[in-house]
Amino acid sequence: xxxxxxxxxxxxxxxxxxxxxxxxxxxxxxxxxxxxxxxxxxxxxxxxxxxxxxxxxxxxxxxxxxxxxxxxxxxxxxxxxxxxxxxxxxxxxxxxxxxxxxxxxxxxxxxxxxxxxxxxxxxxxxxxxxxxxxxxxxxxxxxxxxxxxxxxxxxxxxxxxxxxxxxxxxxxxxxxxxxxxxxxxxxxxxxxxxxxxxxxxxxxxxxxxxxxxxxxxxxxxxxxxxxxxxxxxxxxxxxxxxxxxxxxxxxxxxxxxxxxxxxxxxxxxxxxxxxxxxxxxxxxxxxxxxxxxxxxxxxxxxxxxxxxxxxxxxxxxxxxxxxxxxxxxxxxxxxxxxxxxxxxxxxxxxxxxxxxxxxxxxxxxxx
Numbered sequence: 001x002x003x004x005x006x007x008x009x010x011x012x013x014x015x016x017x018x019x020x021x022x023x024x025x026x027x028x029x030x031x032x033x034x035x036x037x038x039x040x041x042x043x044x045x046x047x048x049x050x051x052x053x054x055x056x057x058x059x060x061x062x063x064x065x066x067x068x069x070x071x072x073x074x075x076x077x078x079x080x081x082x083x084x085x086x087x088x089x090x091x092x093x094x095x096x097x098x099x100x101x102x103x104x105x106x107x108x109x110x111x112x113x114x115x116x117x118x119x120x121x122x123x124x125x126x127x128x129x130x131x132x133x134x135x136x137x138x139x140x141x142x143x144x145x146x147x148x149x150x151x152x153x154x155x156x157x158x159x160x161x162x163x164x165x166x167x168x169x170x171x172x173x174x175x176x177x178x179x180x181x182x183x184x185x186x187x188x189x190x191x192x193x194x195x196x197x198x199x200x201x202x203x204x205x206x207x208x209x210x211x212x213x214x215x216x217x218x219x220x221x222x223x224x225x226x227x228x229x230x231x232x233x234x235x236x237x238x239x240x241x242x243x244x245x246x247x248x249x250x251x252x253x254x255x256x257x258x259x260x261x262x263x264x265x266x267x268x269x270x271x272x273x274x275x276x277x278x279x280x281x282x283x284x285x286x287x288x289x290x291x292x293x294x295x296x297x298x299x300x301x302x303x304x305x306x307x308x309x310x311x312x313x314x315x316x317x318x319x320x321x322x323x324x325x326x327x328x329x330x331x332x333x334x335x336x337x338x339x340x341x342x343x344x345x346x347x348x349x350x351x352x353x354x355x356x357x358x359x360x361x362x363x364x365x366x367x
Contacts, residue, residue, distance in 0.1 A: 004032070045163040204248070250279050277291055280364055292351045294357075
């Protein structure tokens with residue numbers, strides 16, 4: 001396979017998301033457009049399209065290569081290049097745009113014609129993502145160049161700086177180049193948006209799964225959702241901030257209910273809540289318990305006391321998976337049957353604080 005390019009723009013203002021390292025590790029040839037944007041007061045989102053167009057135009061050798069574009073700070077590339085390209089081929093098109101379940105932008109001063117644009121994408125049956133999202137796309141270089149030329153000319157005429165609006169308008173107006181077959185990833189086989197998907201996305205190890213699908217998702221797009229960006233921060237610190245890759249974060253259950261802790265007492269709940277507990281499991285053999293703020297549970301074996309706080313995971317904080325029921329029975333009381341459950345992402349977004357990622361790195365390295 002010839003080089004598959006991954007273009008991105010607006011690299012994070014800090015180093016929270018090592019997107020270039022991740023992309024190159026997945027087999028892509030990564031290109032940042034055009035540079036880190038600290039202090040660019042003239043930035044508008046349509047520049048992402050212009051920079052992509054200019055890069056392809058200036059590098060004619062990639063016209064017949066496959067080019068993927070993603071936003072930077074709110075995207076995780078989880079699939080390798082062969083998986084993503086294979087899915088693109090199955091889509092049977094020249095250019096495939098990400099799609100989401102919410103029509104955006106939809107501002108209070110949106111022009112009246114936008115109602116018709118919205119209606120154009122509606123009406124399909126099933127649980128699909130009907131609306132174009134310009135933050136991710138993949139296609140042949142020549143097809144992207146031809147489509148972007150049309151979109152950018154339209155944006156200039158409209159004096160519109162919103163990349164997503166102008167892409168939607170061109171598609172709805174039927175003004176795509178006739179020789180470019182454009183499709184939307186309405187079933188989210190490559191690009192999975194978090195919008196209206198929080199209960200459908202399941203986190204397991206270093207992979208994220210969409211409900212009822214056996215294969216993990218290839219590209220995770222947070223769509224600027226702040227709590228989802230916290231998840232990306234947590235994920236990258238776990239799997240790219242340490243030398244250990246075999247971690248897993250799960251919800252902790254006892255007798256089929258969520259084990260929770262408040263005011264020094266354990267209790268059970270039917271749903272995951274802010275007091276519910278988590279486990280960090282290493283190599284499916286050892287684990288420690290932490291709360292939704294990243295505080296570690298330390299179990300004193302001599303006086304059976306429990307302390308919660310900024311503890312480095314060491315002797316009293318580590319349990320063996322094979323003997324967990326026996327070891328925890330003296331602290332929990334009654335019949336103990338511990339299980340671990342993969343998190344749906346709404347658990348993370350709803351109840352995790354933004355401190356969890358930092359504390360995972362700081363305290364859990366001995367597990």
